Each structure stands twice: as C-alpha cells, then as structure tokens.
Amino acid sequence: MFQPDALIEAFHLFFAPQVFYWLAIGIALGVGIGAIPGLTATTGVALMLPISFALPVAPALGLLIGLYKGAVYGGSISAISFGVPGTPGAAATVYDGYKLTQKGQGRKGLEMALYASVTGDSLSDIFTIFVAPAVAIVALAFGPTERFWLMALAIILIGALGGRHLAKGLISAAIGIFVATIGSDPIGGVSRMTFGLWWLMDGIHIIPLMIGIFAMPVMLAEAAKLLGERGIAKRARERISEAPWKTGAGLTFREYRQAWKEMAIGTSVGTFVGMLPGLGATVAAFLSYGVAKQVSPKKGIGTGKLEGVAACESANNATCGPTLIPLLAFGIPGSPVAALIGAGLMLHGATPSPRMFDLYPDIVYALFMILLVGNVFNLGIGRLFARLYAMLAQFPKPILIPLILMIATIGTYAFRGNPYDVIVMVVFGLLGFAMTVIDMPTAPLIISFLVTSMMEANLRRALLITGGSWGQALFGSPLAVGLIFTVIILVFFTVQYLKKGEQ
Amino acid sequence: MYNFRERLKSNQAIGVILSLVLIAFLIQLFLSPWVYRKLADGFHLGFFPILSVVLLLLLSLILTFDSHRKEKPADLMTLTFKSFLSVVLILGGCWFYFMVMSKIGFLIITPIFLLLPIYALGLKSWWKCITGAVVMTVIVYAIFSLLGLKLPPGILSGILPF
Numbered sequence: 001m002f003q004p005d006a007l008i009e010a011f012h013l014f015f016a017p018q019v020f021y022w023l024a025i026g027i028a029l030g031v032g033i034g035a036i037p038g039l040t041a042t043t044g045v046a047l048m049l050p051i052s053f054a055l056p057v058a059p060a061l062g063l064l065i066g067l068y069k070g071a072v073y074g075g076s077i078s079a080i081s082f083g084v085p086g087t088p089g090a091a092a093t094v095y096d097g098y099k100l101t102q103k104g105q106g107r108k109g110l111e112m113a114l115y116a117s118v119t120g121d122s123l124s125d126i127f128t129i130f131v132a133p134a135v136a137i138v139a140l141a142f143g144p145t146e147r148f149w150l151m152a153l154a155i156i157l158i159g160a161l162g163g164r165h166l167a168k169g170l171i172s173a174a175i176g177i178f179v180a181t182i183g184s185d186p187i188g189g190v191s192r193m194t195f196g197l198w199w200l201m202d203g204i205h206i207i208p209l210m211i212g213i214f215a216m217p218v219m220l221a222e223a224a225k226l227l228g229e230r231g232i233a234k235r236a237r238e239r240i241s242e243a244p245w246k247t248g249a250g251l252t253f254r255e256y257r258q259a260w261k262e263m264a265i266g267t268s269v270g271t272f273v274g275m276l277p278g279l280g281a282t283v284a285a286f287l288s289y290g291v292a293k294q295v296s297p298k299k300g301i302g303t304g305k306l307e308g309v310a311a312c313e314s315a316n317n318a319t320c321g322p323t324l325i326p327l328l329a330f331g332i333p334g335s336p337v338a339a340l341i342g343a344g345l346m347l348h349g350a351t352p353s354p355r356m357f358d359l360y361p362d363i364v365y366a367l368f369m370i371l372l373v374g375n376v377f378n379l380g381i382g383r384l385f386a387r388l389y390a391m392l393a394q395f396p397k398p399i400l401i402p403l404i405l406m407i408a409t410i411g412t413y414a415f416r417g418n419p420y421d422v423i424v425m426v427v428f429g430l431l432g433f434a435m436t437v438i439d440m441p442t443a444p445l446i447i448s449f450l451v452t453s454m455m456e457a458n459l460r461r462a463l464l465i466t467g468g469s470w471g472q473a474l475f476g477s478p479l480a481v482g483l484i485f486t487v488i489i490l491v492f493f494t495v496q497y498l499k500k501g502e503q
Numbered sequence: 504m505y506n507f508r509e510r511l512k513s514n515q516a517i518g519v520i521l522s523l524v525l526i527a528f529l530i531q532l533f534l535s536p537w538v539y540r541k542l543a544d545g546f547h548l549g550f551f552p553i554l555s556v557v558l559l560l561l562l563s564l565i566l567t568f569d570s571h572r573k574e575k576p577a578d579l580m581t582l583t584f585k586s587f588l589s590v591v592l593i594l595g596g597c598w599f600y601f602m603v604m605s606k607i608g609f610l611i612i613t614p615i616f617l618l619l620p621i622y623a624l625g626l627k628s629w630w631k632c633i634t635g636a637v638v639m640t641v642i643v644y645a646i647f648s649l650l651g652l653k654l655p656p657g658i659l660s661g662i663l664p665f
Contacts, residue, residue, distance in 0.1 A: 177551070
C-alpha cells in the first residue's frame with residue numbers, strides 16, 4: 001500500500017512556496033471567519049472552492065484545509081471574548097471561556113483554547129495518517145455490492161444523525177439523491193431529469209450547489225434578521241470595550257500541563273466522533289465537556305476553568321483530521337467540510353473513492369503533510385493575531401453580508417464562466433434558506449448528492465456481475481448482509497436515542 | 504383563522520404540502536417516456552429518479568404523521584412575509600447584479616450594488632458606505648485577477664491591466 005515514489009512526489013508537491021503561503025492565507029482567513037459569529041468553516045470553505053480551482057492541487061488543499069482548521073479554532077475567540085460562539089463547535093467553550101473573561105483571565109482562556117486546539121488537532125492528525133491507509137486496505141476488499149450498502153449506510157447515518165428530527169434529516173438526504181439524478185446517468189451518460197432545459201444535461205455542478213446550500217442561506221438569514229432588528233451594529237460596538245485580551249497574564253506551561261487529562265479526553269472523543277459520519281465538532285465538544293466534568297468533578301469545570309476550555313477546544317479541533325478518513329478510505333464524506341474538500345479534490349481530477357490511495361497516493365501524502373504543518377501555522381497565526389481576530393469578531397454585518405453575497409455570486413460565475421451556474425446557485429440558495437427555516441439540516445443533502453452517482457454505478461455493476469439478479473446483487477455476500485443489519489441496528493438505536501432525548 | 508395560519512407552519516403542514524407536490528411530480532415522472540428507457544446494461548433510466556421521489560414521499564408522509572407533527576419550527580414561526588420577501592429580493596438582486604455586471608463590468612457596477620444593501624442593512628453614514636463598497640470591490644477584483652479568474656470587464660474592456 002505504501003508507495004515510496006509517491007512520497008517523494010508528495011514532497012515535491014508540498015515543498016513549494018505557494019503551498020505555504022496559501023496554507024497561511026487559509027488559516028488567517030479561517031480564524032477570522034471562525035471568529036465572526038454567524039460564519040462557519042463550511043461557509044468559508046464553500047466560498048473558497050472556486051478560488052481553489054484556480055490553484056494547483058497542493059496549494060488548493062492548503063487553502064481549504066487551512067481555512068477549516070483555522071475556523072474551528074477561531075470560533076473560540078468570540079466565545080471566550082464576548083460569550084458568543086463564533087461557530088457552533090465553540091458553543092460549549094462559552095461555559096468556561098466567557099467566565100474566565102469575566103474573572104479577568106480572558107487572555108489565559110484564549111491561549112488555552114489555542115494550545116488545546118493545536119494539541120488535539122495534531123494528535124488526531126497523526127491518528128488519521130496511520131488509520132486512513134489501514135481502513136483503505138479494508139475498503140479495497142469491498143465489491144460493488146458492499147460499496148453500495150456502505151454508501152447507503154453513510155447516507156442513512158448522516159441523515160439520521162443530522163438533527164433532532166429523523167424524518168427531516170432523511171428528507172434532506174433524499175433531496176440530495178434526487179438532485180444527483182438530474183442530468184445524466186453515471187454509466188451511459190444518457191440524459192434524464194433535465195426538465196427540458198439543455199443546460200441541465202451536464203447535471204447540477206458542485207460549486208453552485210455548495211455555495212447555494214452552504215453559503216447563501218446563512219447570509220440570507222442574517223440579512224433578514226438584520227432588516228428586522230435595527231441597532232445591532234451599535235450594540236456590537238458597545239461590547240468591544242469589554243474585550244478581554246487587553247489585560248491579564250498569559251497562560252503558563254504549568255497551567256497548560258495541568259489540563260492534560262481534559263486534553264486527552266477531548267482528543268480521544270474528538271477523534272472518535274470525527275471519524276463517524278454525521279456528527280462533527282459541536283457534538284464532540286459537548287460530549288468531551290460532559291465527560292471531563294464527570295471525570296474530574298473536583299476541578300469545578302463550568303465555573304470558569306481553563307480545563308473546561310481545554311476539553312472543548314481539543315475535542316472540536318480533533319475532529320478535523322479524522323473527518324477525512326471516510327472520504328479518503330471509502331470516497332464517502334462524513335461531514336459538510338469533508339464533502340467540500342472532496343469536491344476540491346474532484347475539481348483537480350482526484351475523485352475520492354476506495355482506490356484513492358492507489359490512484360492518487362502523492363496527493364493523499366501531500367494532504368497528510370498539509371494537515372500536520374497546518375497546525376504549526378495555526379499556532380503561529382493564532383498566537384500573533386488573537387487580539388486582531390477578537391476585533392474582527394465585531395466586523396459590521398451590514399458590510400459583511402453584501403460582501404459575502406457578492407463573492408458567492410462572482411465566485412460561482414468565475415469558476416466556469418457559465419451564467420446558468422448563477423441561476424442554480426440562486427435556486428439552491430432559496431432551497432437552503434427554506435430548509436434552514438423549517439429546521440431541516442442541509443449537510444445530508446450535499447453528502448448524499450456526492451455519493452449517489454457512485455452508489456448507482458456500484459448497484460449497476462453488481463447487477464451486471466450477477467447477470468441481472470437483484471437478490472444476488474443486493475444480498476449476495478455475507479459482508480453486505482452484515483452492512484444491512486448495521487443499517488437497521490443504527491437506525492433503530494438512533495430512533496430510540498431521539499425518543500429518549502424527547503422524554 | 505389565526506389558528507389555521509399557525510397550523511400551516513407545523514411539521515404536519517410541511518409534510519402535507521411536500522407530499523402533494525411529490526405525488527404530482529411522481530405522476531409526471533411516470534408519464535415521461537424516458538423513465539422506461541432500458542439502458543445497455545438492462546437498467547431503467549428512470550429507476551433512481553423514481554426511487555428518490557418515492558423515498559421523499561414516504562419520508563414526507565412520516566413527517567406528516569410522526570410524533571413531531573405538531574411542532575412548529577422556531578424560525579418559521581418568526582419568519583414574516585416581509586422578511587421572506589426581502590430574502591427573495593436579495594436573491595433576485597444577486598441574479599440582477601450578475602446580469603448587469605456581465606454587460607457593464609464588475610468594477611463599475613459592483614460598488615453601486617454593494618452600496619445599497621450596506622445602507623439598507625444599517626450602516627447609515629454615506630461616506631462609510633461608499634468607502635466600504637469601493638475598497639471591497641477593488642480588493643476582490645485584485646484577488647480574482649491575481650488568481651487568473653476573469654471577471655467581466657464590460658465597458659472597461661481594453662482599459663484594465665488584467
């Protein structure tokens with residue numbers, strides 16, 4: 001599996017000045033995006049996707065992965081400084097982080113968030129580097145039948161775990177399957193579901209879809225809110241005077257060391273949660289916070305303790321690397337950002353699949369290097385500019401919203417120079433907004449969109465191999481039957497869990 | 504009347520509306536000849552599209568009858584007709600902006616299109632609005648040009664360095 005030649009090629013790809021500065025730009029942008037409440041890593045990566053296409057593959061990955069890592073950490077800046085999480089993943093950080101600020105220890109809190117984020121992220125990246133190739137070897141043993149069921153399992157899991165309401169998550173996933181069938185069939189290229197529009201014959205392109213679903217609804221909701229509520233900008237300016245980083249001592253090495261147990265919990269929980277499709281940084285942070293509180297009741301986590309910040313921040317950043325494992329090993333993105341990074345790879349001709357390690361080992365190794373070095377950049381940029389980012393968290397929304405809408409529009413167009421892409425982006429922007437308003441998660445839509453054509457192709461291959469026998473094609477191997485049972489058991493437990501949660 | 508309008512915002516109502524739309528669409532699909540076309544591998548072209556619509560229909564029915572059916576999504580409850588209209592107008596504005604930009608050019612039209620929403624969203628100093636709109640336009644143009652992503656030059660074609 002390991003290919004030394006590809007490693008040398010990966011070094012060539014990675015050790016280029018362009019990679020380093022795009023990685024730095026990605027992290028600098030990401031921390032800023034994370035620090036601004038309302039903007040998430042997903043929005044940022046979606047907006048940068050057209051720009052990444054203009055770059056070679058390694059700098060493009062540097063930009064996207066850097067932005068992702070930066071944004072996950074950046075969410076903690078406004079959580080600690082103002083008690084408003086910059087991203088949902090930083091919501092748990094508010095409990096202890098903001099209390100630290102109120103006690104005059106905001107600077108310590110910010111530094112603990114940074115060090116815990118980098119620690120959790122680095123350790124989970126190392127785990128990813130060792131585990132992803134091993135999982136990929138298992139994936140290679142899968143035939144079309146098993147792959148079909150694995151993809152069905154991923155779609156069901158992502159839909160089921162996407163929100164509080166099982167049916168809504170699954171509807172979102174089914175919309176993704178429906179949208180993926182627009183254009184042409186994945187094997188013969190025969191056109192279907194074009195509604196008489198010739199420009200739909202190539203299908204829905206990933207860029208307008210992703211920008212429409214991930215970037216537009218957030219900004220539309222913010223704009224609608226802002227038009228309804230006046231005086232927000234004024235209130236934000238009033239808060240900046242309370243900013244925490246102006247005074248107070250920094251974090252000592254002893255304080256960092258004292259939180260090792262919470263960081264270990266956060267890293268383990270984050271790594272595990274990150275690997276599973278459909279959960280993500282928010283679940284990881286809350287879960288780790290809960291476990292840390294249970295494990296060390298004497299530490300008083302929840303009352304403004306550095307250990308609380310360490311548990312949450314190491315956990316949310318520890319999801320960054322492992323979330324790529326299903327993508328690299330099976331070609332199945334386990335989270336919205338993994339889907340976007342997968343789309344970035346597709347735009348560069350490296351379509352994620354179970355043969356990713358075989359076909360594009362150089363790109364995968366370069367991606368691993370970017371994951372690791374990204375942490376060093378995250379540490380440096382976060383350490384130097386935390387104060388600036390805390391100020392950026394107050395960036396006036398009246399300027400930010402039109403700016404992002406403009407970038408979304410021109411980014412969609414500039415990518416292929418196709419005006420119809422703008423129509424698609426606008427339509428999916430409205431769909432994404434409608435889904436947000438009715439509390440339907442959007443991530444399952446994108447992930448099932450990406451997986452459907454592979455799923456259809458695998459089912460058809462299985463049918464060809466078995467001479468058209470549906471029974472053999474669907475249930476012809478013990479592994480496939482095992483996967484079906486896994487689907488049933490997971491759905492059963494998810495329903496039980498959701499019911500228990502309601503009670 | 505008020506109660507009926509409230510109930511229209513429940514999960515059940517969403518499920519009913521979705522189901523009706525999907526039934527109509529499913530009938531339309533079954534009436535389309537391409538659905539029955541057999542491909543070289545013996546697979547029907549319409550299999551996956553129909554499967555996705557049937558799945559959607561089943562899930563919409565579950566949404567109509569499950570234990571969450573009476574719940575009303577919080578954001579839908581607070582959504583007014585005015586704010587929905589503003590969202591539609593913003594999206595329409597994005598499309599209109601793009602159409603005008605492709606004719607007149609990015610650098611001329613973008614500051615004008617940015618200026619209006621910046622003002623409408625609450626920044627009331629015209630000086631700040633104009634500065635913000637111009638600076639953002641120039642920065643975005645520079646970044647896209649440096650990356651080799653061409654933005655429509657419009658009537659400035661031949662004058663601009665990039």
